[in-house]
Amino acid sequence: QVQLVESGGGLVQPGGSLRLSCAASGSIFSSYVMGWYRQAPGKQRESVATVTSGGVPSYADPVKGRFTNSRDNAKNTVYLQMNSLKTGAASIYYCYAIQLIDADRYDNWGQGTQVTVSS
Numbered sequence: 001q002v003q004l005v006e007s008g009g010g011l012v013q014p015g016g017s018l019r020l021s022c023a024a025s026g027s028i029f030s031s032y033v034m035g036w037y038r039q040a041p042g043k044q045r046e047s048v049a050t051v052t053s054g055g056v057p058s059y060a061d062p063v064k065g066r067f068t069n070s071r072d073n074a075k076n077t078v079y080l081q082m083n084s085l086k087t088g089a090a091s092i093y094y095c096y097a098i099q100l101i102d103a104d105r106y107d108n109w110g111q112g113t114q115v116t117v118s119s
Contacts, residue, residue: 002026009113022078022095090116
């Protein structure tokens, strides 16, 4: 298992930036995919970004060009750089890690960190 702890959330003005961090207590070397989901009040959880074990990122359409997802295996940490943030309801961002070990899949989730964009 990989234990994940998110940090970096908070209140930011529209157009501002935040960087979220996801620190893993276990090695993320075995993690096939790591990334982020977010959930706003009254809405379903949605995928935001992913990054593979090889460091290849992908993004949901609403954040393309504004967010950057990266990982540092040596530091056991995943980062989500969020630029040009837009006003909206506060969202909880959840870090996750998917491990594939001996043909078994293990999904690991952090507890989340809140991001609020408001003037």
